[in-house]
Amino acid sequence: MYGWIWRHLPGNAWIKALLSLALVLIVVYVLFQYVFPWAEPLLPFNDVTVDNQ
């Protein structure tokens, strides 16, 4: 999987490394901004009321 991505990135090793870093940052951003906020309420830490609203 990662090998496949690496082979398909353009440029020499340095550019590939930079591009992969950018890809990693994009993935982390999407996770923190969209995926985790969706997943977090499924965990029990939100249940602090006695009537569940």
Place this chain on the structure above:
Amino acid sequence: MRVVVRTVSELCITVGALICLFVVYVLFWTGVRADGAMNHQIDVLHDQWSKQTAQPKSTAGSTAASSAAPKSSAPYAQGKPFAIMYIPRLGFTWNKPVLENTAVNTLKKGLGHYANTARLGQVGNFAVAGHRRTYGDPFVDFPKLRPGDAVVLTDGTTWFTYRIDKGPYKTVPTDIEVIDPVPRKSGYTRPGRYLTLTTCDPEWGHSHRLIVWAHLDSTQPVDEGKPAALRR
């Protein structure tokens, strides 16, 4: 065969990294976001209040809880802040905004006032819920609360000092009567101006709830300065 092994191990590494990132998000990032959101809510309140004080006020200050003049103001706006809570036991600088209703998104920005309970300082039970863990950990030290501790709130015009009478009391999530106007388990027998705080227990779980009950001890207008409980 090699491709299969490689793919499986890459998947394992990816899932592991995902879990680590999620733990970082829950433990750290929600706190960062919530601290920012809570400070923003408090700023919004101070803005509102500074505009309000520009208008003339005619309410005479009363210092006794029994004679606190209840103003019939507009209902609290859903999901909007209307008060700031101070609990010296949880830290001298501990202060959190109180927002109307206890929806998941509201509790990310501060403490939540149960929408169907009494208004601040009124006869009845002013009930507030807050996170024990995650989203800034507002009630992480909840078990340290003891009878006699002060819970001070302000709505911009009045300081309300509540004193804790009972708690922390552990109960189950379906025990709705703890936020009744006169909660049976609290030991109160007559209607009065009460306050209930709820949070989850155990710290990272949701099997139980921790409750404390307090009664309104004194009120004073903000013009007279901070109440004794908040002075060092």
